Amino acid sequence: MSAPNISRRTTHLFSLISLLSLIAGVNSDEIQSVLAIKTALQNSNAKVFDSWESNNPLCSFKGITCNAAGSVQQIDLSSQYLTGSIPFDSICQLKSLEKLSLGKNSLHGRVTEDINSCVNLKYLDLGNNFFSGSIPDISSLSGLEYLYMNNSGFSGTFPWSSLQNMTGLIALSLGDNSFDLTPFPNEVAKLSKLNWLYLSNCSIGGEIPAEIGNLTELINLELSSNKLTGEIPLEISKLTKLWQLELYDNQLTGTLPVGLGQLVNLEYFDASTNYLEGTLSELRFLSNLVSLQLFENNFSGDVPEELGDFKKLVNLSLYTNRLTGSLPLKLGSWSDFDFIDVSENFLTGSIPPDMCKNGKMTELLMLQNRLTGEIPASYAYCATLTRFRVSNNSLTGTVPSGLWGLPKVNIIDLAVNGFEGPITSQIGAAKSLAQLFVASNRLSGELPPEISGASSLVSIDLSSNLFSGKLPAEIGSLNQLGNLHLENNLFSGEVPASLGSCNAMSDINMANNSLSGKIPASLGSLQTLNSLDLSRNQLSGPIPVSLTSLRFSILDLSHNRLTGPIPPALSIEAYNGSFAGNDGLCSQNIKYFQRCSSDSRRSRDLHTLIACFAIGSFVLLVSLACFFYLKKSQTEHDRSLKEDSWDVKSFHVLSFSEDEILDSIKEDNLIGKGGSGNVYKVELDNGVELAVKHIWNLDSGGRKKTRSSTPMLAKDTQKSREFDAEVQTLSSIRHVNVVKLYCSITSEDSSLLVYEYLPNGSLWDRLHTCRKMALDWDTRYEIAVGAAKGLEYLHHGCGQPVLHRDVKSSNILLDEYLKPRIADFGLAKIVPANVTKDSTHVIAGTHGYIAPEYGYTYKVNEKSDVYSFGVVLMELVSGRKPIEPEYGNNKDIVSWVCSQLKTKETVLSMVDTSIAESFREEAIKVLKIAILCTARLPTLRPTMRTVVKLLEEAEPCKLVGIIVTKDGGSKKEGLKEKNTDLI
Known part of the structure; x- marks a missing residue:
């Protein structure tokens, strides 16, 4: 071998060694940068980092992809349960990095300016995390093709100008962030290569620009849940590659644009919850549609017959429009x-x-139309159905027998039609049926005993039909049943004693039938029963004493054949009229009933003796009566207060003594009475005014406990539960919109709670009683926001969520400036820290404010408070009470509001006439929030944190819409039947 050849080989060898050394050095630097990621995210329990060790080859690290030169080209750590902050300073030292995917984790902190050093990035995914703050200028990332930052907690103003140089962007996803309100960004309309654009729920307002038509490569366009106005531009018809178009929950007006039918590739179209109008004729050509949702608009005219020929259509939601004509008979058959x-x-x-022709249909909802004819027999075999609702139509005929027994159906709603025939024994197979509504038809026959097989039943309403025969005893085995309405039928026989086993029962109405026999005493064991109507029957015998243990909001036993005494506990003003039309009843308290008397001779002799004695001692009694009365009152007062041993627990710095409070607990200072005790106003020597609630501790029988009471077990000598609940809750709370508790003063016999005094009473007083005052809209709005913030603090601001459980206008107190305070926590409960989803198993609240889930689960969570607050908002807007005769039987303000949602005029008519005309539209914004809060399904109600945000956006004179923040993702869930569930 010649010398030159040896020289050349030696040179190559040295070059190779140098290159390898250089690569090794670079690799070593990259390992350090990569390991810095592991260090920053070391709090994570993810196993993804198990292979990330310095003695392992870099390119073998899980989630790392290298290029041919051995440099890191991609980092994919998405969906790895990661926490911590992203070390962009280390990541961007990876000069060959083209892809960084960290989406769907729990990363937090801010995205720093260091991200601009990642100049070679083509793919960046930070979506679905928990960052904070604004996104910095990222204009140096001009090579980006895919940018995902959706649903990641960002706020402030997005740097739209950064997109100017990103002309190669193919996918842009920024939705579900709380950016500042901005018009539709022109920079986006210039990104001609985009095929995926997700800008839903990120505070974009104004009109959709005509330039949107330049994005001809788009297959997905999502602009929902923003503040977009104006019409859908005609130019959108140029986007012929569109597969999905989402425009729902905006303020769009006008008609569907001419040419929309050119979007022949469109499969998913949703423009619901806008102000769109006109016909649906443009939809005739969209034969590839899979899902069409245009609900809550003002569309009119016919449903295009062509929809019946669409081979892919599986979801159709057009509710709350003004559509006429008939549905295509072939709809869903393909x-x-x-x-x-x-x-x-x-x-x-x-x-x-034929919509269930292929056996896949789950929900059929057609209520409140003018449909005629019979229910097609085919639905009796649709085993997949979960909801069948056709109420408020003009349907007739016999209900197909198999429909009653569908195995998965959880609601059958046939009310207000002209159906005939019986409920068949097949209902026993409906194991999932929770709600059976067939009121106001012509159904007949007996209620089959097989109904006990429908063991999930929560509500039954068979009212206003022609049902007859005896009620089956088997109904008592429905242990989840909470509402039973059988009024206005022809039922006979006795009220089944087995109903006493329905421990979840809260509402029984069997009025206007032909029932006979005695009222079963077993009903008194239904501790959750708060409404009982057995009026206009032929019931006889005495009123069971067991009913006195219940707390009724409605009790009606009138127009029967009852005899004997009305129990004293039921002889109260609240039940006036409840016993009318029973000539055999007597009462010692109700003046329009005959007084009860004894037939016993001994009793008559005793009465005579007492009368003689009374006459003989009359003068003495008159002269001493006042003395003994005053002496007795003073003695009892001294014994119960002054002589007791008191324990004072302060929660704030006190400017008063225990004696000052005790001396003020007297009749002259009484300002109110409640279920748990009396309330006194105390004025201190220094001029400070306080409110003191005096609560007697109860013995095991529910009586005031005194030292003379019979000795009891330790568990029976506890202070009242109301007192414990209120102290536990309020002692730990500090919020301007929650009433301040200064201290508690307790003894063996009674307890005192010392609050700040609110001179303007309650919101109920100011809206509905003789203390009513004119509240302008600004004042009402401020009361709504303040009360909402108080509840928001209870639900989200305490160490553990606090459920109030009795939110109502009488528990919202007003200070001298009419600023609200949430008060009366006698029913409050702190949710255990280790229970995040469960509800508390308790019956609480006030009729008219109670959320509907009480009727079928008896479980409360924060969403139950939200419902009650929604009722308060309706009071503020309308000036009406939650329960008024005008609403009709078993109706409340929520059902009344829903019944008025027909035209703009009927909606405006709900606003209190004392509110100035110029503020009517502002009041309607708050009414919309109230409707959201009172959704029948708890999952559809916003959180109190969202309610506060919505109310702040509805500030008078602030031109904004109502946006419900989604939990994430690009599709809305659970909104398909929002309004119809309020009916």
Whole structure:
């Protein structure tokens, strides 16, 4: 071998060694940068880092991809349960890095300016995390093709100008962030290569620009849950590659643009909850549609017949529009049809018969239309159905027998039609049936005993039909049953004593039947029963004493054949009229009943003796009566207060003594009475005014406990539960909108709670009583926001969530400036720290404010407070009480409001006439929030944190819409039947 050849080989060898050394050095630097990621995220329990060790080859690290030169090209750590802050200073030292995917984790902190050093990035995914603050200028990332920052907690103003140089962007996803309100960014309309654009729920307002038509590569366009106004631009018809178009929950107006039918590739179209109008004729050509949702608009005219020929259509939601004509009879017959909701329109004709042809349909919702004809027999075999609702139509005929026994159906709603025939024994197979509503039809026959097989039943309403015969004893085995309405039928026989086993029962109405026999004493064991109406029957015998243990909001036993004494505990003003039309009843307290008397001769002789004695001692009694009365009162007062041993627990710095409080607990200072005690106003020597609640401790029988009481077990000598609940809750709370508790003063016999005094009483007083005052809209709005912030603090600001459980206008007190305070925590409960999803198993609250889930679960959570607060908002807007005769039987303000949601005029008519005309529209914004809060399903109600945000956005003179923040993702869930669930 010649010398030159040896020289050349030696040179190559040295070059190779140098290159390898250089690569090794670079690799070593990159390992250090990569390991810095592990250090920053070391609090994570993710196993993804098990292979990230310095003695392992870098390119073998899980989630790391290297290029041919051995440098890190991609980092993919998405969906790895990571926490911590991203070390962009280390990551951006990886000069060959083209892809950084950290989405769907729990990363937090801020995205720093260091991200701009990652100049070679083509793919950046930070979506679905928990960052804070604003996104910095990222204009140096001009090579980006995919940018995902959706649903990650960002706020402030997005740097839209950064997009100007990103001309190669293919996917842009920034939705579900709390950015500052901005018009539709022009920079986006210039990104001509985009095929995926997700800008839902990120505070974009104004009109959709015509330039949107330049984005001809788009297959997905999502702009929902923003503040967009104006019409859908005609230019959108140029986007012929669109597969999905989402525009729901905005303020769009006008008609569907001419040319929309050119989007022949469109499969998912949702423009619901806007102000769109006109016909649906443009939809005739969209034959590839899979899902069409246009609910809550003002569309009119016919549903295009062509929809019946769409081979892929499985979801159709058109409820709350003004549609007329009939539905295409072939609708859903070609596909695995799943869902239809066309409720609250003016549709006529019959129910399409073949929507469950392929056996996949789950929900059929057509309530409140003008449909005619019979229920097609095919639905009796639709075993997948979970909801069947056709109430408030003009349907007739016999209900197909198999429909009663569908195995998965949880609601059958046939009310207000012209159906005939019986409920068949097949209902025993409906194991999932929770709600059975068939009121106001012509159904007949006996209620089959097999109904006990429908063991999930929570609500039964068979009212206003022609049912007859005896009520089956088997109904008592429905241990989840909470509401039973059988009024206005022809039922006979006795009220089943087995109903006493329905421990979840809260509402029984069997009025206007032909029931006979005695009222079963077993009803008194239903501790959750708060409404009982057995009026206009032929019931006889005495009123069971066991009923006195219940706390009724409604009790009506009138117009029967009852005899004997009315129990003293029921002889109260609240039940006036409850016993009318029973000539055999007597009472010592109710003046329009005959007084009860004894037939016993001994009793008559004793009465005579007492009368003689009374006459003989009359003068003496008159002369000493006042003395003994005053002496007795003073003695009892001294014994119960002054002579007791008191324990004072202060929660704030006190400017008063125990004696000052005790001396003021007297009749002259009494300002109110409640279920748990009396309330006194105390004025201190220094001029400070306080409110003191005096609560007697109760013995095991529910009587005031005194030292003379019979000795009891330790568990029976505890202070009242109301006192414990209120002290536990309020002693730990510090908030301007929650009433301040200064201290508690306790003894063996009674307890005192010392609060700040609120001179303007309660919101109830100011709206509904003789203390009513004119509240302008600004004042009402400030009361709503303040009370909402108080509840928000209880739910989200305490160490553990606090459930109030009795939110109502009488528990919202007003200070001298009419600023609100949440008060009366006698029913409050702190949610255990280790229980995040469970509800508390308790019956509490006030009729008219109680959330509907009490009727079928008896469980409360924060969403139950939200419902009650929604009722308060309705009071503030309308000036009406939660319960008024005008609403009708078993109706409340929530059902009344829903019944008025017909035209703009009927909606405006709900606003209190004392509110100035110029503020009517502002009041309607708050009414919309109230409707959200009172959704029948708790999952559809916003949190109190969201309620506060919505109310702040509805500030008078602030031109904004109502946006409900989604939990994430690009599709809305659970909104398909929002309004119809309020009916």
